[in-house]
Amino acid sequence: MKRLLLPGLLVLVAACGVESGTGEEAVPFTLVIAADPAGQSFTTRAGWQVELEEAHLAVGPLALFTNAAPTASFWQRVRGLVMPVAHAHAGFDEYDGGAVRGELLEPVAIDLLDTGGRRFELTGIAGPVRSASLELQPVEDAALRGAQAWVRGTATRGAEVVRFEGGLVLPADRKSRRVSGIPAQLVLGEGSEVLLEVHPQRWFDDADFGSLPEVEEGGVRGIDPAGQVHAAWRLGARAYGAFTVQ
Secondary structure, three states, X not given: OOEEEOOOOOOOOOXXXXXXXXXXXXXXXXXXXXXXXXXXXXXXXXXXXXXXEEEEEEEEOEEEEOOOOOOOOHHHHHHHHHXXXXXXXXXXXXXXXXXXXEEEOOOEEEEOOOOOOEEEEEEEEOEEXXXXXXXXXXXXXXXXXXXXXXXXXXEEEOOEEEEEEEEEOOOOOHHHHEEEEEEEEEEEOOOEEEEEEEOHHHOOOOOOHHHOOOOOOOOOEEOOOOOHHHHHHHHHOOOOOOEEOO
């Protein structure tokens, strides 16, 4: 079995039989969506040691394209790793992805602390794939509490210990929920297994957990949608490197 790696989330294709509606070969493959194990316990750039006790994310819709994504310059990529930006690739929202190799029309909920991830037996259209895009749309799942993502955990820096929980709520327009132009270099074939990772540690790189509203000693601080932590999370969840290969 070949293992193909895609830096983004792959797609469900509504294809049956040997050929697709376009006459191209329809092939079965396995998609594994999982979180980076390092995303459960990590240290942010601001020096907070974060331990996640709960982490859920809604991913989708998503699409797989034949055209290559616009290539960010080296320094753009470095900046994306140092300072999260509003989009996975600035300016890529309207790029021409070309033919769609497949798509997942509905979002799915992922438990990012499930080390096994989720496996999907899917059908795709054989051939080269050069880019992917996805959206972070809400999905009906109790663990998400109506948000696009939900976390609970503890952040520690020196003597300061902050227990926190809350949801990521993105604006309703699709552009604000889209991660576009994710590069891919693969040829989808029969029996391929595709491993995709989400990196929760990218979410809170610039979060100041000390800014969360004060509560009684030992209580859990909520992530205010108008606060600094939520703003950092909103950028980090769609920053370069939030969706990458193993």
